[in-house]
Amino acid sequence: MDLTTVATITPARTRADLAALSATVVPLAGGSELFADPRIHLTGLVDLQTLGWPALTVTPDGLEIAATCTLAELARMPAAPGWVAHPVFHQACTALYGSFKVWNVATIGGNLCTSLPAGPMICLTAALDAEVLIWRADGTDELMPAVEFVTGNTTNVLEPGDVLRSIRVPAAALAARTAYRKIALSPLGRSGAVLIGRLDTDGAFVLTVTGGTVRPVQLRYPDLPDPAALAADIARIDAWFTDAHGAADWRRAVSGLLGEEIRLELATPTLPAAPGADDESRA
Ligand SMILES: Cc1cc2nc3c(=O)[nH]c(=O)nc-3n(C[C@H](O)[C@H](O)[C@H](O)COP(=O)(O)OP(=O)(O)OC[C@H]3O[C@@H](n4cnc5c(N)ncnc54)[C@H](O)[C@@H]3O)c2cc1C
Structure with missing residues (x-):
């Protein structure tokens, strides 16, 4: 247009x-x-x-994603050693059902700044405990947790003249196991709920609930909660909303189911790779 x-x-x-x-x-x-x-x-x-910002920069502290990095660039980023969470980057990008044309122009920063509840980059960056770097209009810089950036349905902490510069993902989150779930009312429809769970190497569990809520909501536990505790905490969330992509009660119900699926997936130990599985000579 x-x-x-x-x-x-x-x-x-x-x-x-x-x-x-x-x-x-x-x-x-x-x-x-x-x-x-x-x-x-x-x-x-x-x-x-x-501005020519490098899209993706691996640093000693983790990964810096330029706000101008496209979904296509993020989705095809190769893994670095120890990045157990690597699959979640591509998984989260698939929650934006644009064609390759959209994936090749739409940016991570643009997704955060649009601040739709269905913004998958909002869920991804919050789930990985990323920080966002904001260039304020007065020339100052501000770092804040990504989970606090979006404040409501299409609202965020930016003021006129501010620019989201980058997103910093800590190495500890990149080393964690993750589990991703998304649901929509129609196969190619906008997400009604997007959830990502993260199991840290010290056993701590973080569930990030988005899509069905007007802003990201995080539930944190020192270790995996039991099903009843998780279900009760999801049911207590007070930010569900209704629009053409789903009713608030449906969003609450499916988020409960998806949250339990995530809990179960992360409760299941991953199998060690079979001996010789990486040996190309076996092909
Ligand atoms: C077919 C299609 C499907 C889509 N599906 C989804 C979906 O499922 N979920 C979803 O969330 N969105 C969806 N969108 C909306 C949109 O494509 C994405 O949100 C996209 O990531 C926006 O990125 P952009 O770089 O194109 O942003 P732009 O269109 O360039 O900008 C969007 C807004 O953000 C501001 N902005 C952009 N970058 C910055 C920055 N660094 N600092 C400050 N402000 C900034 C702009 O001023 C503007 O207000 C879809 C769009 C299309 C066309």
């Missing part, structure tokens, strides 16, 4: 170029959401892709 009130598109080259942002001049990442609806209040866009 054409944004007919937009008169300027500024390619940003440095942070100073972001000073052009305001309530009516907003960041452009992949454009897959921006160009989807009329936005007659907008007069300009500032293109973030021209």
